[in-house]
Amino acid sequence: MLSLRATTIILTASVGIIGANSLALGPIAPSIAADLGGSTSTTLYAAGGYGLGTALGALTLSPLIDRIGVQRALFGALIALASCFTASAVTPGISGLIIAQSLAGLAAGIGLPAIYAYAAEIAPKGQESKILGRVLVGWTLSLVAGVSLSSLLADLIHWRLVFGLLSILALLCGLIVFLSRPPKSERSDIGLQFPLRAFGLPGVPALLTICFFFMVTFYGTYAFIGDHIHHTLNLPLRAGGLIAITYGTGFALASLGDSLIDRHGTRSLMPWVMGMVTLTYALMAGFSGSFAALLILTALWGAANHFGLNLVVGSLSALHPSKRGIVLGLNSAVTYLAASAGAFAFGPLYETQGFAxxxxxxxxxxxxxxxxxxxxxxxxxxxxxxxSAD
Structure with a gap:
């Protein structure tokens, strides 16, 4: 059986793999388009297919987590991801890439809630938020690998290598999960026949509402901060990369304080952390014309979002243990729907009124x-x- 630390590392890497794939498509899309004979905009349909596939997979496949257990669900998701990444790496055309990425999204839709459920089940009593926080650092890894490393590999070698490496990593993580001893799970006796019925479980609607607004504001704002820095502040593109680094650094360093959540309880901290996120947006609106201020504020933003994500996912995971998979599946579906809603809703406002x-x-x-x-x-x-900790 893997140690707690080793299992946590595998779960963190799995989050990084799922996130890196979605973030990598944007930077390497021009290389893919040039190689496969299409346009960059058409190539980016693959990113849309991945996001929509993830939302659909989370809505339809997450009940399997409660029925077959987190280990088998995560193993199957990682092997499916490895297969889809391989198909993406060898595809002869853009249409094949779109199909492969859409199928990868379905696998990610069950993979993400399975990872979060796995983290909740292996965590020692009183350390649930601490373990989940370490797993969430995988999103920081995806920022580095998905944006910086993917661009470097595509420029120096070939874009196909990006998907090839993701395939190998997903396969390795899947095999390690398969060989490890499964955690003790509270299985659902008959399972929920329709995933949306989970909205009727006590506490779930309120937390999913928090999740939606928390995510729609993040994706709607983060999507345009790079363009604001480049076109409004007239800074080079690499300045946008610094923003990603400061955000990721703040997000990762905040994991050092996750034990505070276990100590004080999610219900006590929820309004104050959401208030911290709100204050950060207000400060970014006031100092949007200063790049130095934005560097500092994005680090604070990353830290606040880490605590916010931990609180939302941790609370949902703890509400109904026997239905943890389906509840966390709804969380993933809401997250990816919020990502699409943020881009669509915030885009026109940005074009006419600006980043502030x-x-x-x-x-x-x-x-x-x-x-x-x-x-x-x-x-x-x-x-x-x-x-629980109050």
Whole structure:
């Protein structure tokens, strides 16, 4: 049986693989288009297919996690991802890439909630947020590998190597998961026949509402900060890379404080962390014209978002252990739908009003998660898992 540390590393790497694939497509799309004889915009349909596939997979396949257990669900997802990445690496045309990436999205849709559920099941009592926080650092790894490393490999060698390496890593993680001893799971007796019925479980609607607004503001703002720095502040493209580094650094370093969540409880901290995210957007709106200020604020943004993501995922995971897979599947579906909604809703506003107005809108939208967070503190009817450490 793998040690707790080794299992955590594998789960962190698995998150990094899933995130890196989605982030890698943007930087290497021009290389793919030139090689396969298509346009960059058409090539990016593969990224859209991956996102929509993930949302669909999370909605339809996540019940399998509760029925077959997290180990088998994660193993199957990683092997499926490895197969789809291999297909992406050898595809002769853009249409094949779009199909392969859409199928990879389906696998990621069950893989992400399985990873989060796995982390909850292996965590020692009282260390759930600490272990989950370490797993969430995989998103920082995906920023580095998905943006920086993928561009470097595509420029120096070939874009196909990016998908080839992702395939090998997914296969290795899958095999390690297969050879490890499965954690003890609370299986659902009959399972939920329709995933959307999980919205009726106590506490789930409130937390998914927080998740949606938390994610829609992040994706809607982060998608345009690079363009703002390049075209509005007239700085080189590499300046946008520094923003990604500071955000990722803040996100990763915040994991050192995850034990505070275990100590004080998710319900106590939820409104204050969401308030910290709200304040960050307000400050970014006020200092959007200063690159130095944005560098500092994006580090704070990353730290606040780390705690916010930990609180949302950790709370959902603890609510109904026997239905953990399907509840976390809804979380993944809401996340990827929010990503699409953020790009569509914030884009026109950015084009007409600029980045400061985007941050102002994000500030207003985040007021609702803060209010819901305070409401959860005042409602003892919500399951006690939200307040386990209080």
């Amino acid at each position: 107005m985007l941050c102002g809108l994000a500030t207003v939208l985040m007021v609702l998660p803060v209010l819901i967070g305070f409401a959860l503190r005042l409602r003892p009817s919500i399951p006690s898992a939200l307040n």
